[in-house]
Amino acid sequence: MKWRTYFTIVGLGALLLAGYNSNVWANFTSPYDPTADTATSDNKKQEASDLSLKSEEFTLVDESGDIKEVNFETDKPDTSSGIVPTNLKIPSLDIDEPVSKVGILDSGQMGVPKDDKTVGWFEPGTKPGNTGNAVMAGHVDNQSGPAVFFYLDDLQKGDEVIVTNEEGKELTFVVQKLESYPRNDAPIEKVFGKTNKKRLNLITCTGNFNYDKGTHEERLVVYTELKSSLDKEQPKEDADYEIKAPTHVEVNGTFITWHAVRVDGVAGYRVYRSEDGENFKKVASISEHERKTYTDPEASKYTYYVTTVYLDGTESEPSKPTKAE
Amino acid sequence: MKTLKKAVVMFMAIMLLIPSLAMAHEGETHDKPTSKTPAADLRAGLDQLLSEHFVLATTAMIKDYNDAEDADEVYKKLDQNAKDMTPVIASIYGEEAAAKFEDIFLGHNDYTPDFVEAKVNNDKEARQAAEAEVDEFVNQFSSFLAKATEGNLPQEKAAKVLAAHEQDVINVFDYYVAGEYKKAYEAFREGFDRMFTISKALSSAIVTQMPEKFEGTKAVTPAADLRSQLNSLAAEHFALAVLGMQKGYNQAEDYDFVTWAENMNTQDFTKAIESIYGAEAASQFQKIWQKNHIQAQGQLVTATLENDKEARMAAEQSLQTFAETLGEFLGKATGGNLPADAATNALWAHEEDVIQTFDHYVAGDYQATYESFRDGYGFMFGVGEKLSDAIVKQMPDKFSTEQMPSDMPKTGMGGTATNSLWTWAAFGALVLISGGFMIRKKAQQ
Numbered sequence: 001m002k003w004r005t006y007f008t009i010v011g012l013g014a015l016l017l018a019g020y021n022s023n024v025w026a027n028f029t030s031p032y033d034p035t036a037d038t039a040t041s042d043n044k045k046q047e048a049s050d051l052s053l054k055s056e057e058f059t060l061v062d063e064s065g066d067i068k069e070v071n072f073e074t075d076k077p078d079t080s081s082g083i084v085p086t087n088l089k090i091p092s093l094d095i096d097e098p099v100s101k102v103g104i105l106d107s108g109q110m111g112v113p114k115d116d117k118t119v120g121w122f123e124p125g126t127k128p129g130n131t132g133n134a135v136m137a138g139h140v141d142n143q144s145g146p147a148v149f150f151y152l153d154d155l156q157k158g159d160e161v162i163v164t165n166e167e168g169k170e171l172t173f174v175v176q177k178l179e180s181y182p183r184n185d186a187p188i189e190k191v192f193g194k195t196n197k198k199r200l201n202l203i204t205c206t207g208n209f210n211y212d213k214g215t216h217e218e219r220l221v222v223y224t225e226l227k228s229s230l231d232k233e234q235p236k237e238d239a240d241y242e243i244k245a246p247t248h249v250e251v252n253g254t255f256i257t258w259h260a261v262r263v264d265g266v267a268g269y270r271v272y273r274s275e276d277g278e279n280f281k282k283v284a285s286i287s288e289h290e291r292k293t294y295t296d297p298e299a300s301k302y303t304y305y306v307t308t309v310y311l312d313g314t315e316s317e318p319s320k321p322t323k324a325e
Numbered sequence: 326m327k328t329l330k331k332a333v334v335m336f337m338a339i340m341l342l343i344p345s346l347a348m349a350h351e352g353e354t355h356d357k358p359t360s361k362t363p364a365a366d367l368r369a370g371l372d373q374l375l376s377e378h379f380v381l382a383t384t385a386m387i388k389d390y391n392d393a394e395d396a397d398e399v400y401k402k403l404d405q406n407a408k409d410m411t412p413v414i415a416s417i418y419g420e421e422a423a424a425k426f427e428d429i430f431l432g433h434n435d436y437t438p439d440f441v442e443a444k445v446n447n448d449k450e451a452r453q454a455a456e457a458e459v460d461e462f463v464n465q466f467s468s469f470l471a472k473a474t475e476g477n478l479p480q481e482k483a484a485k486v487l488a489a490h491e492q493d494v495i496n497v498f499d500y501y502v503a504g505e506y507k508k509a510y511e512a513f514r515e516g517f518d519r520m521f522t523i524s525k526a527l528s529s530a531i532v533t534q535m536p537e538k539f540e541g542t543k544a545v546t547p548a549a550d551l552r553s554q555l556n557s558l559a560a561e562h563f564a565l566a567v568l569g570m571q572k573g574y575n576q577a578e579d580y581d582f583v584t585w586a587e588n589m590n591t592q593d594f595t596k597a598i599e600s601i602y603g604a605e606a607a608s609q610f611q612k613i614w615q616k617n618h619i620q621a622q623g624q625l626v627t628a629t630l631e632n633d634k635e636a637r638m639a640a641e642q643s644l645q646t647f648a649e650t651l652g653e654f655l656g657k658a659t660g661g662n663l664p665a666d667a668a669t670n671a672l673w674a675h676e677e678d679v680i681q682t683f684d685h686y687v688a689g690d691y692q693a694t695y696e697s698f699r700d701g702y703g704f705m706f707g708v709g710e711k712l713s714d715a716i717v718k719q720m721p722d723k724f725s726t727e728q729m730p731s732d733m734p735k736t737g738m739g740g741t742a743t744n745s746l747w748t749w750a751a752f753g754a755l756v757l758i759s760g761g762f763m764i765r766k767k768a769q770q
Contacts, residue, residue, distance in 0.1 A: 061630050248581075252588040253595065253611040255619070259581040289630050291573055291623030292581050295616055 058268035058287040058309065081198075081226075082127030083165035088119045088136065092159045093151045099136065099163070110203075112137055116147035125192060128163045128200045129171045129226060133192055137203040140216065149204035153178065153220055161200060161224050173200045173224035180206055180218045191221055196312045198226035245316040246292075246306045251324040256294040258319065261308045268309050273302040277321065280305060300324040358724040360713040362542035364532040365549035371524035372556045373706045374410050377699070379490070379520045380564045381406055382437055383497045383513060389441040390502060395691035400438070402695045407431050417531060417538070418473050429469060433462040440495065444502055459495075463487045470527065478530035486523050493519055506582035514561070514586055521557045548717040548724040556709035558594045563679070563705045565590055566622055567698055570683045573626040587619060601716060601723075602658050613654055617647035622679060629687055641680070648672035655712065663715035671708055678704060 085099045102111035102120035113120040116139040126132030139147035161173040181187065191201050207218030246258040246269060256271060268287040271294045272280040280303075284294045296302070305318040359365075381403040388396035407430045415423035436458045443451035463484050471480035493516025500509035528544035543549070569583040591614055599607035621643035628636035648669045656665025678701025685694040717724045 059631055248585075250588075253591060253608075254615045255588060255591075257581070257584060257588060262578060287627070289573075289576055290627045291569075291584055291620070293584060293620060293623060295620045297612055297616065 057285045059289075060267065060287070060311075061289045079127075079130045081171075082130030082134075083163065083169050083171060085121050085128050085136070085163045086166050087164040089162040089164070090155070090159070091162070092156075093154060095148065095151075097138075097148050102137070110135070110137060112139065116142045119148055122192070128173070129198060131196060131198055133195055134200045135192055135203060136200065140205045140220075149202070152202060152204045152222060153206060155222055160227070161202070161222075163200065172227040174227050174230055176223045176225055178220065178222050180220050183207075183210075183213075183215060183217055183219060186219050186221070196314075198229045200224045200226070243310070243314060243316045244308055245319040246308055247319065249304060249306050249319045249322045251299050251304065251322055254295050254297050254299050256296060256299060256304050256306070256322075258292050258306045260288070260292055261316075265311045266308055267311045270307045270309055270315065271304060272307070272318065273304045274321075275302060277303045277323075280318070285309075357721050358546065358548045358717055360548040360552035360717050360724075361710065362546075362549065363539040364528065364542040364544040365546070365552055367531060367539065368524055368528035368544040368549055368553055369556055369706055369710060370413060371528050372521055372553055372709075373560070373703060374406060374413070375524050376517060376520040376557070376560055377406050377702055378403070379494065379516055380702070382434070382494050383516070384568065386437055386441050386494070386498045387501050389438060390444060390498070394689070395686070395694060398691040398695050400434075402699060403434055403437070404431060405699070407434055414473075417535070422473055426469065429462065429466050433459070433466070436462070437494075440498060444498070459491045460488075463491060470530075474527075474530040474534050477534045478527060482526070486519070486526065490516065490519055490523065501579070504578070506579040507585070509579070510582045510586040514589060517561055517564075518557065521553055525553065546724075548713065551716060551724065552709050552713035554597060554709075555713050556706050558590065558597060559705035559708045560702060561590050562587070562594070563675070563702055566619075566679050567682050567701070570622060570626050570679070571686055573623065574629060574683070574687060576630075584623075591615060591619065598658075601720075606658060610651075610654060613647065613650050617643040617650065621647065625680065625683065629683075644676040644680070645673065648676060655715075659712075659715040660719050662719045663712060667711070671711065675701065675704060675708065 087097070088099050089096045097117055097119055099119045099121050100113050101123035102113060103122075103124055105111050110122055111120060119136050119138040121128075122135040122137070126134040128134040128136075138149035138152070140149050140152070141147050155175050155178060157175050157177060159175040161175065163171045163173065191203070202222040202224070204220050205216035205218070206220040207216050209216050244261045244263065246261055248257075248259040250257050256273075258269070260266070266288045268285055268290075269292065270282050271284040271286065273283050273296070274280040283296070286292065286294060294304075300323075303321045303323040305321045307318055308316040310316075381399055385396060385399040385403050388399050408427065410430065411423045411427045414426045418426075436455050439451065439455040439458070442448070443455055467480045467483035467487055470478050470483045493512055496512035497509050497516060500506070500512055525545060532539045532542070532544045565583060565587045569580070569587055571577075572580040572583050591611065594614065595607045595611045598610045602610075621640050624643065625637065625640040628634075628640050652665045652667075652669025652672055655663050655668040678697060682694055682697040682701055685691070685697055
């Protein structure tokens with residue numbers, strides 16, 4: 001009896017060990033599995049594009065009675081004011097250096113300029129001044145001493161960053177915030193992805209140098225925004241609307257109803273439902289001027305929440321989840 | 326369809342005016358329960374006029390407050406509604422009483438704009454004056470009713486219910502102005518419901534006062550109650566549908582609250598169906614009612630706002646589908662007592678009313694809007710009548726009244742049994758004694 005138990009345990013242990021050795025567990029345990037990683041980031045992208053305002057998701061009826069379909073992805077981004085940068089100035093850090101173009105390396109990383117005085121503009125991405133995240137990177141140091149972005153972490157909110165193109169056109173960006181991320185875990189989407197703002201993000205290394213990996217442990221990102229668009233946007237953000245989720249979400253028979261968010265700048269609402277109360281799926285988009293009702297013959301089976309979507313594509317937090325009483 | 330509706334309206338008017346002629350089959354009403362009796366007709370007629378009064382009064386005040394273009398037209402219809410009550414009163418109490426009634430009742434409509442004006446000017450004195458006038462109306466009208474019904478509706482009771490009604494109207498208005506829309510529509514629903522309580526009490530008092538005029542039928546029977554309940558649900562639905570579509574078209578702040586009230590009406594309707602046909606049928610009803618009906622009316626508004634002809638056609642198509650599916654449902658549910666075809670036709674006529682009222686409103690033709698509103702509103706009482714009739718016919722047992730005489734029978738012949746308890750006690754004692762006597766006798770033998 002005891003022997004049998006003993007052998008079972010030893011046998012199981014042996015199996016586990018064997019598995020460990022032949023690496024079959026790697027897929028289950030390693031969070032950094034490269035294939036899994038790309039899969040999730042793909043999903044994220046998919047999600048992100050699903051969630052951004054597709055053309056005709058909402059119809060807008062303005063007060064004069066004019067009707068336009070909303071297609072934020074192509075209408076909204078301003079691509080007229082961007083420039084190809086050739087020079088970067090940061091007066092508060094006494095930086096005034098040339099800018100060169102960089103691309104994507106075979107490894108998938110963003111390229112960096114060859115010399116430590118030049119700043120690299122990520123050319124496949126957004127041009128500075130256009131709607132989106134324009135990105136520049138510079139070295140923090142070299143083997144012997146400081147490089148162009150050595151003092152970048154001294155920047156403070158409100159400092160100015162000036163970009164110039166060949167013809168001398170100047171765009172001024174204003175520092176919004178500084179954030180450091182672990183080398184392997186930077187929010188790529190946030191730094192490089194879509195935004196409705198006109199941003200320029202500066203990247204450099206920070207943290208301790210890891211001699212094994214040959215790189216610094218952290219990356220510093222300085223988020224800046226175009227000054228002229230800030231002037232325009234500031235009052236709008238503060239006064240015009242706050243991001244509010246709909247209230248009074250109720251299930252009445254086959255109807256899911258809620259109350260309109262009565263502020264300017266609402267494009268419509270998205271209705272999400274879930275069978276288990278955890279995983280929600282979008283089932284409908286309702287424009288601002290429509291009856292705030294979604295009909296679902298099976299409404300009694302699901303939990304619902306509703307979000308408010310603003311004209312710039314911002315989506316509110318979910319409302320309180322609700323189901324039939 | 327229109328002619329059929331006109332016919333229904335005329336028919337109802339005639340029934341109201343001369344109930345004794347319209348229902349001249351004697352005795353028949355006693356055999357089987359029915360929701361179509363002279364007394365039930367009177368009650369339904371009052372249901373219609375009184376509840377319409379409430380809807381128009383609250384609507385007019387809010388439109389007036391908002392300085393809406395159609396406010397005047399609603400006021401006109403409010404007065405027209407009052408004038409429509411006069412012939413009903415005349416048919417019961419004669420011309421003189423009817424004239425006095427019109428005087429009092431039309432006068433009280435005049436206070437309605439006073440409230441609005443007081444609010445707009447934020448004039449507290451004017452508000453108090455208006456309130457005082459309402460109090461006076463309550464006194465005057467309750468004493469009129471008590472006198473007319475020869476106390477069958479006691480003045481105190483009448484005054485209480487009239488005061489409650491006036492408060493309902495004021496509550497709807499005050500909450501609306503304060504932006505408390507949920508409370509405003511709660512008050513609307515409560516106030517709307519109260520009108521049916523008033524017509525119940527009033528019709529009952531009149532019928533009790535003049536049993537012969539109503540052929541001994543009662544205003545309050547299970548069948549008449551069902552008819553009145555369906556009247557209330559159907560009419561409230563129509564009123565809210567019209568109001569909601571207007572609010573949706575105007576993108577009014579209280580739109581979501583009208584739709585909330587509509588949902589509550591749906592819930593009540595579903596419960597009513599459940600009480601008759603059970604939970605499964607009720608949930609079926611609710612699905613039909615919401616999907617191609619309430620939602621489609623919303624879609625019609627959206628289509629209009631977007632100027633989208635295809636969407637408009639689709640919404641109308643949905644409403645047609647609704648008329649067919651609910652017609653079929655009702656045909657089946659009533660076991661054919663309300664034929665599916667007839668039901669579908671009536672439902673579509675109703676949808677046409679809704680669409681027409683809305684279209685006139687959008688076109689800015691407010692006279693036509695509110696004429697069509699009044700037609701459509703009245704039509705719902707035909708729906709209540711037909712549907713209740715079919716249901717009662719289908720389930721006579723459920724709606725049968727215990728035949729109750731108005732007095733206890735006179736079954737005594739003289740004074741011998743005046744103290745029957747003692748008679749029985751004495752009898753019992755006699756039985757016991759004699760029983761004991763018998764046993765003793767047996768033992769002795």
